[in-house]
Amino acid sequence: MPWCDACDRFWTVDAVAGQDDCPNCGTILARPASDEHPAAPWHFKLLMVAVLAYLGWRAIQLLAWLVGRL
């Protein structure tokens, strides 16, 4: 999100409309060094794998329980 030091406010990407200067005062805006969508960390991916494995196992248990009740 672009930040203007002179106006002391953030601008939305739509307000800046692809230009590098502030729509209010014309100052060149400082953009964040990193990209807007950083990659997910490895421990988040590990958590997702563990959650999917757990839910898959619980689904198997549900099917076994349902078959046992028939």
Ligand SMILES: [Zn+2]
């Ligand atoms: Zn400004």
